[in-house]
Amino acid sequence: MSNWKNLNELSSYQKLANEEKRVDLKSVMAGESGADRMKKYSIPMAQGLTYNYAAKAVDDEVLADLCELAKEAELAEKFKELYNGAVINTGENRLVLHHLTRGQLGNDVVADDVNKRTFYKEQQDKIASFADKVHAGEIVNEKGEKFTTVVQIGIGGSDLGPRAMYLALENWAKVNNTFKMDAKFISNVDPDDAASVLASVDLEHSMFILVSKSGTTLETLTNESFVKDALKGAGLNPAKHMIAVTSETSPLADSDDYLDAFFMDDYIGGRYSSTSAVGGAVLSLAFGPEVFEKFLQGAAEGDKCSASENPMENAAMLDALIGVYERNILDYPATAVLPYSQALSRFPAHLQQADMESNGKSVNRFGEEINYKTGPVIFGEPGTNGQHSFYQLLHQGTDIVPLQFVGFKNSQMSKDVVIQDSTSQAKLCANVAAQIVAFACGKDDENKNKNFEGGRPSSIIIGDKLTPEALGALLSHFENKIMFQGFLWNVNSFDQEGVQLGKVLAKKVLAHETDGALKVLSDMFDI
Structure with a gap:
């Protein structure tokens, strides 16, 4: 079994903390030095993605120290224990099994006398069969007509992840002729949320997914009642329009109030549930089970990359190590996630929950107070919109905020226009390239109002196009980065008492x- 120690008890961390030398990012990213770094400091990821960290304030010496830290903290060993079924969620005395929803990394995991990989696959297959019947018109409304819209009712991880994934693939599915049903989401207990969504759909042809693991979530059950009242008011039977995603022990599991029920369990936290039935039902209904399967394949391939013991070949692990270096050695308070893809418009919001709910802790996994900083504040918006919003602070503010860019060479819809000798996609890519260098190198100007100090670190994940497979790999990267950082900080990343x-x-x-x-x-x- 691995040794679980606080970050500041590790000798490799003390070595990093005591080193006086710090990398002058502005200097090393200038001229040919910068060109060399861009080529050198890069790691291939799953599904053709690449993690480039040339614009981070690290060099070979720092990277060697971070590799020592990874080894001493036993990051690879702890991940292996997790996917082989160790009780990693110490706060709730639970296994952590979201990786099993998309593939088998290690040994069979049996919990509650059930092979959990088999269980998750059975639920995926059950959802696929249900979705196929809906699309084929075998499961229909009371008039025998096809459902055209699916509405997910849930909050937190039952909303943020699935909503972000749906928006990420909506246009791709339309272009690739796999778009089956519109999807909407109701999450906020504010009645204006449910009322607005219900006013925008054709109730008669809408199917509703109630997502609640316990079957007792107040906001979700309140919104379910709101929806049921609307259906009854339209002369419709709610039981003919609703399905449930819940646990087998929930009061929703065997209820006649639903067309069918699909199951999750306590070993998958809400913020890690997009690859479970929580995301599977809505994404399979919206795009078809085959698209959801591609998404899972991308995540599974990402997990395999994250299992590498060598941080220099493991993008998620290195990203985590650099993030801890920035948070605990360089004392940076936040991280901005900046996707240069409109399809990823809600991805930063999903990562806000995934990261801040996981690692926003001030006690270690044993309940003991820690005296170093843990999870940073996560925020973000798609580029180029963010450039005209909060980039002013990022460029010239008093705090340095590390940046995580995501970009793709090609758009999803392949529709574009040439204006001033370049396409919109070329302009988008030009902007993200320019921002990386601008943040790192800055600009000297005698007019202090126009002076840019530079030295603002960033990384970028870059790919060819945002496909279901690439989205799965991207999700896996960030989930595993969060996990590795939790290991380093010795916190339990898989409970959320703060809510x-x-x-x-x-x-x-x-x-x-x-x-x-x-x-x-x-x-x-x-x-």
């Missing part, structure tokens, strides 16, 4: 069991 307290107090407000400031706030809202 519970607010829920408990909200229930007290609704039950009118309040006093002090909470009562005053409740009265202000006339609750």
Whole structure:
């Protein structure tokens, strides 16, 4: 079994912390030195993606130290233990099995007397069969007509990941003639969310997916009631329009209120559930099971790359190591995720949850307080929109914020126009290339208002085109990066106690069991 130690107890970390030399990014990225770095500091990823970290403030010496850190922290061994079924989620005494939803990395994993890979594959096959019947008109509405829209009802990981993946593949599916059904999402308990979505769909031809592992999530059940009232108001039977994604022990599992139920379990956290039935149902209905299978294949290939013991051949592990170096040695407070792809418009929002809910911890995996910084603030927007928003602070603000760019050589829809001797796609790619160099090298100017200090680190993941396979590989990269960083910080990346307290107090407000400031706030809202 691996040794779990706090980051500051590792001698390789102390070595990094005590080194006085720091890489002058502005200098090493200038001229031919920069050209050499761009060619050298690059790692191939799954599905033809490439991770390039030339514009990070590292050199061969720092990289060697980071490799020592990876070895001492036993990152590869801990990942191996995870995918072979060790109880990595110590807070809830659970296995962590989201990798098994897309493939078998190691030994068979048996939990609750069930082969879990077999279980996840059975659910995937069951969803595929259901989706095929819906598309073929074998499962229809009360008038015998096909469903044309699917609406997912869920919150947190039941919404953010699946919504981001749907938007990422929507245009690709339309171009490649695999688009089957429109998908919408209801997440916020704010009634305006559900009302707006319901007003935008044809209820008679809409299928609703209720996603709740426990079957007790307040926001989700509230929105389910909202939807059921709307269906009844339109003279429709909700049981003929709804399916459930839940656990086998949930009250939703064997209910006559749903056309069918598909199962997940406690070994897959919500923010890691896009490759489970949580994402599988909506993506298979929207695009067809074959597209979802391609997405899983990309994620499985990404996982295999992440299992490499050598950080210099393992993009997710190296990305994690550099991120910890930036957070704990260089003291950078945040990371911006900047996809230069409109299809990835909600991908940063998904990563906000995946990263900040996983590694936003101040105690280690044993419940002991730690005295070093853990997860950074994650934020982002697609380029080039972000350039006209918060890039001002990124370029000239008082904090240095590391940047993670994502870009593709070709667009999904292959429709473009030439204006001023270049296409829109060429302009998009030109902008991301320019930003990487601009952030790293800056610009000297006697007018301090126009002076750019440079030295702002970034990396880029670049690919040919955003396909289902590439999306799966991209998702795997970031999920595994988060995991490796949690290992380094010695935190439990797979529980989320921080979301519970607010829920408990909200229930007290609704039950009118309040006093002090909470009562005053409740009265202000006339609750």
